Amino acid sequence: MPISYSLSSSFILPNSNLHPIQFQTKFRTKNNHHFPNLKIRSTSLRTNNNTIQFLKPYLTSQQKPILYGWLCSAISVYSLSNLLSKFSAVTTATTTVDVRQGLALGGLVLVRLIATYAQHALLWEASLNAVYEVRVHVFDRVMQRELTFFEANDAISSGDIAYRITAEASDLAATLYALLNTIVPSSLQFSAMIMHMLAISPELSLISAMVIPCMVLVVTFLGQELRKISKKSHISIAALSAYLNEMLPAYLFVKANNAESLESVRFKRLALMDFSAMLNKKRMKAVIPQVIQAIYFGVLSILCAGSIVISRGSFDRCSLVSFVTSLLFLIEPIQDVGKAYNEWREGEPAIERLFAMTRFKNKVVEKPDAVDLDHVTGDLKFCDVSFKYNDGLPHILKGLNLHVRPGEIVAIVGPSGGGKTTLAKLLLRLYDPISGSVLIDNQDIQNIRLQSLRRHVGVVSQDITLFSGTVAENIGYRDLTTKIDMEKVKHVAQTAYADEFIRKLPEGYNTNIGPRGSTLSGGQKQRLAIARAFYQNSSILILDEATSALDSKSELLVRQAVERLMENRTVLVISHRLETVMMAKRIFLLDNGKLEELPRSTMLNGHMDSLLSSGHIV
């Protein structure tokens, strides 16, 4: 469905493979500076052990490959057990080895290899599928979050969000695989080996079992340590990713300010933090298998010495070989359990960080009986609207009233920070007023379906949002996932005075315009944005500082395009620029939370000087 104004994301457009997910708010959000405090939320991490609950539905949906994978592991263990019995018989045989025995051994080896391969492949398939579903769920939930999630003071930075959905979700696949590959396959191998050993010597098997509690104690302790270290490393790498995500798009600013070395220092600081966190994690991960092996081989040596005493020569050679081989194969599942446990502890923070973004309650909620508006004439009313962003913050709007008639063009001027953009956000229902109401065609917008509302209200702002992708995809963004109407794209481009420059591009409408439209000039970007608004064809239009200072030719083209765009629409012009303001029929001054109408004629004469001197217009 088309959206007039939404979270902009330079995510990959179809046919384009350039961009990481990146969230920015499209209007000038108040923390959208290039150098914000890189706050990486760690407080939202829950420390309970219920993370498996989050994953349950995703694992349940993968029953089929999981069960087949486990079946393959049973076949693999069965062949191993048989192999061990036959192998010990062969190694202790006094006469030459019979060909059939050799073939049977070879057959068993082959079955084990194939079954083990299938086990791994199927369990990876299940893990990766589950992660795909988790990713889609998390992304959809993030898309459902309201604007405050992205622009509040304590908002999670776009880099951090991107890191969670990309790298941390990938880590989750390894965690899930380790878990699935342990629960049944390792238990099967462990049980088979124990049974094998019990059959040969119950006493020796019991002594061997001593190894288990030792392992459990050590692995649990080390796992807890690993979890703590791992949490730190997740936070440090997310900080690095957030930094890069915000700094790289600002390369022009950085270069213009000779700030390369400054940024290098900032980068090194964060990279160093990540280095030490990562090193600690890797060291811990490296030490764990060694500790496990040390315990295992310690117990094994005691066992071997003990076995000689206990058996007092009652073992035949075949049984001894079989017993020791089983013991050796026992280490594999024990180690796997340890590894899986550690993977789990290591992956837990990633799971919590991912799902933390999905737990929320939006304040802007669509009513179940909200209506779809087919056609909108564009009658717009703000009735006694009061608004503040948060409880502790001051009122931005105080009982504001405004009536814009269908097809009317109204300009709002006022001091910076006066609340002009906030007014537009309320019209789009990105926030709800704390009192009063906003009406479109006499219908309270709280009774209109959000998609329907945003389809009828278009926005062109100075912070133009263009994506990596072709010119046509950017203009026809509304139909990106369905079918872009190329005739319409060309028509709206002509209307927006963009067709001429588009045709000169190497591949015309199919030219890729680079990240955020980096290959285009300011005026070209503005005309593309206007063409997109034409394509969307909303009855109500918000022009938020839509025209910025350009060279006179470009400015003329943009202004003419804007004039055409405003025809037959209700338009709210938010601007500081005199040329733009003068396009409006009525002009209002928004100051101290209230609107005051400035008579146009008066403005052109008396008020003008004071507005210019106060900086309300330029």
Ligand SMILES: Nc1ncnc2c1ncn2[C@@H]1O[C@H](COP(=O)(O)OP(=O)(O)OP(=O)(O)O)[C@@H](O)[C@H]1O
């Ligand atoms: N998400 C937010 N959380 C808290 N305060 C905010 C938020 N967004 C805006 N504000 C504050 O609300 C006030 C009004 O902001 P708004 O963007 O509506 O002003 P404006 O009139 O459009 O300003 P300008 O002309 O400079 O663009 C400002 O003081 C701003 O700091």
